[in-house]
Amino acid sequence: MIANKLKGLWAAGKPTINGWCSIGNPFTAEIMAAQGFDSITVDMQHGALDYSNLLPMFQAMRASGAVLMARVPWNEHGIIMKALDAGAYGIICPMVNSAEEAARFVSCMRYPPLGQRSFGPTRVSFAAGPNYAGEANDNMLAFAMIETAEGMANLDAIAATPGLDGIYVGPADLTLSLTQGRLAPGFDREEPEMIEALQTVVAACKKYNIRAALHCGTPDYAARAIGWGFNMTTVGGDSRFLAAAAAAAVAGFRKLTETAGDAATKGAY
Numbered sequence: 136m137i138a139n140k141l142k143g144l145w146a147a148g149k150p151t152i153n154g155w156c157s158i159g160n161p162f163t164a165e166i167m168a169a170q171g172f173d174s175i176t177v178d179m180q181h182g183a184l185d186y187s188n189l190l191p192m193f194q195a196m197r198a199s200g201a202v203l204m205a206r207v208p209w210n211e212h213g214i215i216m217k218a219l220d221a222g223a224y225g226i227i228c229p230m231v232n233s234a235e236e237a238a239r240f241v242s243c244m245r246y247p248p249l250g251q252r253s254f255g256p257t258r259v260s261f262a263a264g265p266n267y268a269g270e271a272n273d274n275m276l277a278f279a280m281i282e283t284a285e286g287m288a289n290l291d292a293i294a295a296t297p298g299l300d301g302i303y304v305g306p307a308d309l310t311l312s313l314t315q316g317r318l319a320p321g322f323d324r325e326e327p328e329m330i331e332a333l334q335t336v337v338a339a340c341k342k343y344n345i346r347a348a349l350h351c352g353t354p355d356y357a358a359r360a361i362g363w364g365f366n367m368t369t370v371g372g373d374s375r376f377l378a379a380a381a382a383a384a385v386a387g388f389r390k391l392t393e394t395a396g397d398a399a400t401k402g403a404y
Contacts, residue, residue, distance in 0.1 A: 139274040155372030159184025161195035168199035193222040215243040225276030234292035241298040282308035294339040301346035322352035337364035
C-alpha cells in the first residue's frame with residue numbers, strides 16, 4: 136500500500152504541517168490540499184460536515200499526495216472504523232481523559248491481533264493501493280486529544296498506551312479546563328501556565344517515543360511549538376483562511392476608498 140509519508144518525515148527528524156478542513160465541500164478541500172500541507176485533517180467533530188461529506192472530500196484530495204486524516208466526533212468504534220474505511224490514514228480522537236479511553240480508541244485503529252478493527256475497507260482498499268490488509272496496521276496513526284484537566288492529570292498513563300502514535304493538544308478546551316474558565320478559549324497561548332502545560336505534553340511524548348501535535352493559529356506560533364519539540368502543528372483552517380482573506384480585502388478596499396464608515400449598502404440587494 137502507499138506508505139504514510141508523515142511517518143517517514145518524522146523518522147527523518149522533520150516537523151510537519153497539517154491543514155484543517157471544517158467546511159463540508161470537496162472543492163474547498165481540494166483547494167486546501169493543493170497548498171502544500173503535509174497532511175490534511177477533515178473535522179467531523181466541530182466541522183460543518185458529516186460522513187457523507189468526508190468521503191467525497193477525501194476523493195477530491197487524493198491527487199495532492201497529502202496524508203489524509205479525520206477528527207472523529209467522539210471515541211466511538213463505528214465512526215472511527217468508518218473513517219478509516221473511507222481513506223483516513225490517521226484519526227484524531229477528542230476528549231481522551233484516561234488510559235482506558237486511550238486503549239479503547241487504539242483498539243479500533245488496527246486489525247487483529249493488534250486491535251479489533253473490523254475488516255471492510257470499502258474505499259481505502261482502492262485509494263491506498265494493494266495489500267492494504269497486510270500493511271494498514273503499520274501505516275495508521277492514532278492521535279489522542281488532550282483537552283482537559285483530567286486528561287493532563289492522566290497524561291503519563293495515556294501516553295504510555297500501547298499502539299498510541301501521538302498526543303494532539305486542543306489548546307482552546309485545555310485552557311478552559313485547566314483554568315476553570317478563568318481564561319478565554321483560543322489558540323497560541325502566551326500564559327506561562329499554558330506554555331508549561333504544552334511543554335509537559337512534549338516531555339511525555341518524548342518519554343514514550345510518540346509524536347506531539349498542536350493546533351495553532353499562526354505560522355509564527357507553530358514554529359515556536361516545533362522549537363519546544365512538537366512534531367506536527369496545524370496552522371489555521373479553511374474557514375479561518377476564508378474569513379481572514381475576505382476581511383483583509385474588504386478592509387483594504389475601505390481604507391483606499393475611504394468608505395470605512397459607509398454602512399448605507401449593508402443588507403441591500
